[in-house]
Each structure stands twice: as C-alpha cells, then as structure tokens.
Amino acid sequence: MQESNQRLIVIAHRGASGYLPEHTLEAKALAYAMGADFLEQDCVLTADDVPVVLHDVHLDTVTNVASVYPGRHRDDGRFYAIDFMLAEIKTLRVTERINLKTGRQVFPGRFPAGQGRFEVPTLAEEIEMIQGLNRSSGKRIGIYPEIKQPAWHRAQGKDISRIVVNALHDYGYRSREDACFVQCFDPIEARRIREDLGCQLRIVQLIGENSWKEAASDYDAMRTSEGLRRVAEYAEGIGPALPQVISGVTVDRAAIVTPLVAAAHEQGLVVHPYTLRADDLPKWCNDFDSLLRMCYVDANVDGLFTDFPDRAARVRDAVVGER
Numbered sequence: 001m002q003e004s005n006q007r008l009i010v011i012a013h014r015g016a017s018g019y020l021p022e023h024t025l026e027a028k029a030l031a032y033a034m035g036a037d038f039l040e041q042d043c044v045l046t047a048d049d050v051p052v053v054l055h056d057v058h059l060d061t062v063t064n065v066a067s068v069y070p071g072r073h074r075d076d077g078r079f080y081a082i083d084f085m086l087a088e089i090k091t092l093r094v095t096e097r098i099n100l101k102t103g104r105q106v107f108p109g110r111f112p113a114g115q116g117r118f119e120v121p122t123l124a125e126e127i128e129m130i131q132g133l134n135r136s137s138g139k140r141i142g143i144y145p146e147i148k149q150p151a152w153h154r155a156q157g158k159d160i161s162r163i164v165v166n167a168l169h170d171y172g173y174r175s176r177e178d179a180c181f182v183q184c185f186d187p188i189e190a191r192r193i194r195e196d197l198g199c200q201l202r203i204v205q206l207i208g209e210n211s212w213k214e215a216a217s218d219y220d221a222m223r224t225s226e227g228l229r230r231v232a233e234y235a236e237g238i239g240p241a242l243p244q245v246i247s248g249v250t251v252d253r254a255a256i257v258t259p260l261v262a263a264a265h266e267q268g269l270v271v272h273p274y275t276l277r278a279d280d281l282p283k284w285c286n287d288f289d290s291l292l293r294m295c296y297v298d299a300n301v302d303g304l305f306t307d308f309p310d311r312a313a314r315v316r317d318a319v320v321g322e323r
Contacts, residue, residue, distance in 0.1 A: 008296055008320060009303030010312045011144055012036035013275050014055060018307035020111055021096050022062065023053045024118040025129055032133055032141055035313035038181065039130060040305065041145040043123055043164050045153060050086045051123040051164050057081060057149055061100060063092040063120065082156055086122065094118035107279055123164065127171045142179030146206070150189040151215065161189055165199050175200050176236070181272075183239055186215035187222065187231070194234040202236040204272060207244060223260055228267045237270035237302070245273045245299050248284040255298040262300075274305035276312065289315055 015027030016034055028039050043051045059065040060079045065072070068091060073079050081089065096113040097106045105113045127143060134140055145164060153160040165182070173180040183204040184190045193199045207222055208214040221227045223244065231238060240260060248256045261271045273295065278288040285291045288308070292315040295301050306312040 007302060008316045009037040009272070010035065010309050010316055011038045011040055011272060011303055011305045012309040013040055013305040013307050014042070015039060016307070016309055018107075018110060018278060021094050021116070021118050023055060023121070024094055025121050025126060026118060028121075028126060028129065029133070031309045032130065034310035036141065036309035037303070038142040038144040038179070039126075041123055041126055041143060042148050043145050043160065044081050044148050045158050045160050045163065046081055046084060046086045046089060048085050049158065049163060051160070051167055052081060052086070052089060053121050053123055053126055054081055055148075057152065059084070059089070059092065059120075062097050063094050065092050068092055082153070082158070089120050092120060094120055107277075109279055123167055124171070127167075131171070140179050142181070143173070144181045144183065147182065147184040147186075147189060147193070150184065150186055161193050162197060165193060165197050165201075168199075168201065173201055176202050181237070185217070187217050188215075191234040203234060204237040204239045204270075205231045205235045206239040206274075208241060223263075225263050225266070228264050228269060232267040232269055235269065237272060238264050239272050239274055239305070242273045242276065242282070242295075245271070245301065246282075246294055248282075255294040257299045265300075270302040272303040272305060273299075273301055276304055276306040276308070278308050278311060292316070293319065 012031030014022035016031040017027055020027040020030055031039055041053045042055045044054050044057050046052055057080055058078050059081050065079045072083060096111050098113060099106050130141060130143060147161050147164055150161050168180060178201060181202045181204050183206050185206040185208055187205055190203055190205050194203055207219050210219050244260055245258060246255050247258055250256060264271050276291060281288060281291060288311060292312055295304050296316060296319045
C-alpha cells in the first residue's frame with residue numbers, strides 16, 4: 001500500500017467543501033481524487049446512537065429539515081440531530097451551508113444551495129468508502145474524525161467519545177501507526193479518550209479562542225509553553241486557528257509568524273492549523289497560494305485544513321520539490 005506519510009500533509013476540511021456541499025460522500029470522494037492526505041469527519045450522534053458526519057449538532061443550516069419535519073425543533077427554534085433517528089435523517093437532503101439569519105448561502109460562489117441530491121452520511125459509510133478507495137487505488141488516505149461537543153452530548157445522556165472510538169476500533173483504526181487522527185476542542189475529553197478509553201490513535205488538541213466557548217478551557221493558557229507541555233502528555237498534535245499561527249504580514253508582505261509552532265515542536269507536537277479558504281482570505285492576504293506557502297514554509301506547519309485540497313496539494317508538492 002502507498003503510504004501518505006509525507007511531513008507536509010493536506011487535510012480536506014469537511015471534504016472538498018469549496019466545490020461540493022460539506023461532509024457529503026461526494027465531497028469526500030472529490031477530495032480523495034484531488035490529492036488530500038486525510039479527510040475530516042465531524043461526528044455527532046443521532047437519537048439511536050449512530051455517529052453521523054455533520055459539522056454541527058444542528059441540522060438546519062445544511063439540510064431541509066425545517067420543511068420535512070417543521071414541528072421538530074426545540075424551544076430555541078433549532079433542529080438537533082440527536083432528536084432524530086437515523087432513518088429520519090436519511091430522508092433529508094443536504095445543501096450548501098445557509099445563514100439562518102439571512103437565508104442566504106454562506107459562500108455565494110460555491111455549489112448552488114438546494115441543487116443536487118446529497119444526504120447526511122454515517123461515519124461507517126464514510127469509512128467504508130475511504131477504505132474501499134484505498135483498496136482500489138492502492139493509496140493509504142487517512143481519516144481525521146472530530147468528537148463534536150462531548151460535554152453537550154453527555155448532558156443529553158450520550159457518551160459520544162466512547163461510541164466513536166469503538167467505531168474506529170471496529171474498522172481497524174487502533175494505533176498511532178494507523179492512518180487516523182482524532183481531534184477535539186475539549187482538553188478534558190481529549191485526555192479522557194487517551195487515558196480512560198485507552199485510545200492509542202494519534203490525538204490532536206484543537207485550540208480555539210476563549211470567546212468562542214467551544215469548551216470550558218483557557219485556550220490562551222494552552223498556547224503557552226507550559227500549556228503545550230500538558231497537551232503533550234496526552235496528544236500528538238495541536239490544531240490551532242490560523243490567526244494563532246500567522247497574525248498578519250509586514251509592510252514587505254512577509255508573514256508575521258507567532259511563536260506557537262516552534263513552541264509546539266519543542267514539545268514533539270505536530271501542528272495542523274485551520275481553516276484555509278480561497279474564498280475567505282484573511283484581510284492581510286489577497287492570494288491563496290501565497291497564504292498556503294506562508295503556512296508550509298514560513299510558519300513551518302506540518303499540515304493544514306483547507307476547503308480546497310487540490311490547490312493545497314499543488315502548493316505543498318511545489319514546496320517539497322524545492323527542498
């Protein structure tokens with residue numbers, strides 16, 4: 001089998017989501033063909049405890065759930081995957097992401113909202129497709145599941161981490177040598193996955209901003225040398241937000257690189273920042289290829305999440321060729 005283990009990796013963020021609706025099997029198959037090394041799976045649970053691949057615990061921003069099941073929202077007006085059986089979710093059609101406040105497509109230049117026939121895949125369906133493609137192509141493209149909102153799931157009476165880890169084990173993902181990273185924003189849960197659930201897969205601690213309230217964590221403290229040392233006790237890598245790696249550019253257009261990557265490397269951690277989008281560039285950058293090169297060359301990251309894996313793979317290959 002061909003091994004996708006080059007140091008600089010491309011992680012397809014929700015698949016080739018710059019071209020097809022996010023987290024659909026079609027978007028993952030396209031990302032596979034475009035040269036991604038890993039395909040991301042955001043995992044949430046259904047009412048019958050099936051892990052499905054959705055970025056949010058809600059269904060309403062990426063499916064037609066409000067028209068199919070108009071009375072099934074909670075008091076906040078939102079439709080939650082955990083309130084639906086898998087068979088019900090399978091009746092829904094996935095669409096390009098919509099802003100609920102405006103009713104408009106979040107990325108207007110992408111695949112037309114409401115067009116095509118796409119569905120919400122289960123984690124098992126996605127793994128089987130990727131493993132099938134690995135067999136037929138001779139490649140070894142990996143998976144990169146995220147445990148979404150574990151504390152929230154636990155408050156709903158469900159242990160999402162145990163269910164997802166067991167599913168990964170069932171499909172042969174068990175050790176650090178396997179083509180799989182497990183990511184989570186919650187450091188308490190990430191440590192639990194390693195120590196209590198006995199998961200030996202590579203773990204990536206996602207790092208957000210404290211204002212996001214992704215978890216009851218101090219991400220500012222996590223980015224310090226001491227914080228990274230603690231992360232290295234249970235994880236193999238970190239997934240910081242892009243501004244935590246590159247904060248801007250100088251008057252000469254050189255990248256202003258933060259100390260984070262170097263500090264993480266000192267602790268033996270790989271660094272995979274998120275999310276690079278050609279149609280949502282930072283204010284200080286007007287060229288996607290330049291942004292990719294800044295990450296791979298100037299910031300010295302080990303991989304990155306992108307909605308445009310074909311473009312990232314092309315720049316990555318050029319960078320590797322120059323070394």
